[in-house]
Amino acid sequence: MIKTIYQFYHDGFSNMKLGKKLWLLIAIKLFILFAVIKYFFFPNILEEKFDNDTQRSNYILEQLTLQGEDNGTH
Amino acid sequence: MEHIDPSLIDWSRTQFALTALYHWIFVPLTLGLTFIVAIMESIYVKTGNPWWKKTTKFWMGLLAINFAIGLATGIIMEFEFGTNWSNYSWIVGDIFGAPLAIEGLMAFFMESTFFAIMFFGWDKVSKKTHLLSTWLVAIGSNLSALWILIANGWMQHPVGMTFNPDTARNEMTDFWAIVFNPNAYTKFLHTISSGYVLASLFVIAISSWYLLKKRDIQFAKRSIIVASSFGLIVSLFTLTTGDDSARQVALNQPMKLAAMEGLYDGKSNAEIVTFGILNPSKTLKDTQEPFLFKVAIPGGLSLLSYHNFDAYVPGIKQIVYGDKEHKIMSTKEKIAQGKLAVKALTDYKKAKKAGDKKSAKKAKDVFETHSQYLGYGYLKSPEDIVPNVPITFYAFHTMVGFGTWFILLFILILYTSMTNELHNKRWLLLAGIWSLPMGYIAQEAGWITAEVGRQPWAIQDMLPVGMATSSISSGSVMFTFWMFALLFTGLLIAEVKIMTTQIKIGPKEESHV
Known part of the structure; x- marks a missing residue:
């Protein structure tokens, strides 16, 4: 069961096209929001x-x- | 005693307005587009026609872009609560805690499971399971908005709580009164349905562009039929929820209603202004006409506000200066009551500190008698309760005017699509494209009406914005304002750029995501 779920997500992420760019954007945004803005300014x-x-x-x-x-x- | 710099209040408000308005660029499209893709996928599952799968996947791709870029833009407002609005967050803490926690949990579970199935699950789970996930994403996203709007509705009409003078917090006494606060659920329904209208305009605008470019014609026609049918139904629903919402405003926030209508003098059989230009030199104390020009429907405001053509609608002057005939208490009197509440709170604090139980109880009783006017005790003059009338009036009328146009647009587009004439009507296709920015303007105008119209209150009648701010330097708020302006503008540019690239590529058999 866990292996199937893992495989599902693994395949999903591996086969992404535009999604990879979007995930990168999300990661950068979350980093800026939490590690910079929240930590230093808020x-x-x-x-x-x-x-x-x-x-x-x-x-x-x-x-x-x-x-x-x-x-x-x- | 820490004095609050007026420019700090203005910068804190401007920053919150900036983040809320930018956040609201992304949210309504997600709320509506999830339903449109769910409808398209339902047609695919029912008909088995692969064209519908391709259509669904294309719009799902654009949904993913909007979702990814909009994700977490709302969290900035929570940062601001803790830093710029710490008094406010402490005072509302117990009320906001539950709804926001439910919202956070729902969003997390929904996004990590059903979103994943929706985007990764094509050909891996059964068609029906995939369809169920898509519908659950649509329903879950909208329920997520419910909890935020319950919190907002509470600020406009605080119910189900009591102010505890020992902790200086509003404590929840009735969870269901907060959930079923009429102001909250009418706001929720109006807000989400307006999001569906925006999503319908989005699909129509992009499909109209394809038709003008004479490419992907079948795809565009199919999408337009779904979007215009959905758009027509939900725009009519938005009209009725807007009517309910305005009635709540009439009952609980009469000053906001008066500002929305530029109504300085109250009257029975009050007219509703369908179009008007305000007199810029009009002030509260003069007798000038409030409008340079107006087109109005007699009795319309009385009817819409109280379901009675002859009902009396108080104007700004009556709310500020009172009206004995209509039993409207003057703001001066409310300020006096508010000051008694503040004084009783001070006496209670002192008596408690001195261990004088008898005096503490007496002060607490006095406080409870006058506590409903607590917020007025912090106002300097009765005129302070008047919001910015021109902004509230024009924002409201822009929202209503554009909303009316959208109903007409959906009818025209649906009719010409059904008669297969739309692709030959260049003017209508151009109108379909230009209505998208109008949809965004209407969305923002709705929030401007709701939030500017309730000034000076952070919590209606309880806490003015001046008391809600933290004692910090206005320079730091100014700095972070520009930082957010840059960040959000960058995100918006990224959204538009990635979206337009995908739109130019057009629908393909494979998902873009």
């Missing part, structure tokens, strides 16, 4: 700034309350 701000969810909650609560204060709430 950190998860809350994950990076804080160690746990309690700290994250407190930070967001602070934003929600202090920005309201700044807007003349109090």
